[in-house]
Amino acid sequence: KITRRYFESNHHIGHRLVAAIRGFGTLGEDGRTVLEVSTSAHDAAIALAWDSVVEKDDHVYILGDLSISQTGAVGDYVFDWLNKRPGVKHLIFGNHDGTHPAHSKAIKEQQRPIWRETFATMNVFVRIKWEGRTLLLSHFPYEGEGDADGRGVEERFTEYRLKDAGHALLYGHTHDKNTQEGFSELGTPIYHVGLDSHGLRLVPEETIAEWLSRV
Numbered sequence: 001k002i003t004r005r006y007f008e009s010n011h012h013i014g015h016r017l018v019a020a021i022r023g024f025g026t027l028g029e030d031g032r033t034v035l036e037v038s039t040s041a042h043d044a045a046i047a048l049a050w051d052s053v054v055e056k057d058d059h060v061y062i063l064g065d066l067s068i069s070q071t072g073a074v075g076d077y078v079f080d081w082l083n084k085r086p087g088v089k090h091l092i093f094g095n096h097d098g099t100h101p102a103h104s105k106a107i108k109e110q111q112r113p114i115w116r117e118t119f120a121t122m123n124v125f126v127r128i129k130w131e132g133r134t135l136l137l138s139h140f141p142y143e144g145e146g147d148a149d150g151r152g153v154e155e156r157f158t159e160y161r162l163k164d165a166g167h168a169l170l171y172g173h174t175h176d177k178n179t180q181e182g183f184s185e186l187g188t189p190i191y192h193v194g195l196d197s198h199g200l201r202l203v204p205e206e207t208i209a210e211w212l213s214r215v
Contacts, residue, residue: 006054006087006202009063009094009139009172010194011046013078014039021175022196043081049201054087060202061126063172063193064094064139070109071098079114091119092126094139094172095157100124102160125162130212134167141171141192142184164188168212181211189215 012018016034020027024045025037054060067078082089093100098109099122109115115122126137142164145155162169168189175196184190191211193203 003057003059004055005205006058006060007063007137007170007193007205007208008060008195008198008202010065010175010196011062011067012065012096013043013046013067013081014074015068018042018175022200046195046200047081047085049199050085050087053202053204054085056086058087059090059120060085060087061090061092061137061170063092063137063170064100065096065172066091066094068096069098075114079118082118088120089118090121090126091115091123092137092139093122093124095160100139100160102157124160130209133212135208135212136162136167136169138162138169138171140173141190142169142186142188145174168215170208181215 016025016037016039017032019025019039019042020034020037022042024039024042026035027033028035066082067074069075070078091097095102099106099115101124103109110122128135128137138161140157140161142161143155164184164186166186166188168191170191170193172192172194174192174194176192177196179192180197181189181191191208195201
């Protein structure tokens, strides 16, 4: 059997604001106040998109931001949701993950058994050799925050971003619905695998291969 690889980011499981922004609720005039929301419908939609394509031996690379929290009752729910999904899971830490070094208790969080029970590997970033090329996987793009809500956001977490040395990059972080492939300020090919820009669907390796063949 041939196994396949999938790539995605920005689950935000159980996250009220993100679920509402994605159309599973209603926001106030300020665009940030959640008036009503169904996080269960949001999470179910992502689960359906995952379960419909991933088989148990496939590999899924999650480029960060599992949820707003991974502790307490919320954490129990998130890990239960993840462990119900098929596939071998690999995590690249995002800024909303307690395991990311941006958090003061990241090392302690990484030592909790539930993480190793859920993920085959966990890293700040990953380097893959793809048909002779170097492909990097990071939660963050080389620069920028995207323009998810039309207002623009000051660039954050610059100390945790990879240096742009000309290697093609898969990233998450931004919630821009309209951006998939593009180029960094130095002209390096970059590809956004966040759920928002792919209709909550995972990105199959065939899509990445086709993109790399053109850039």
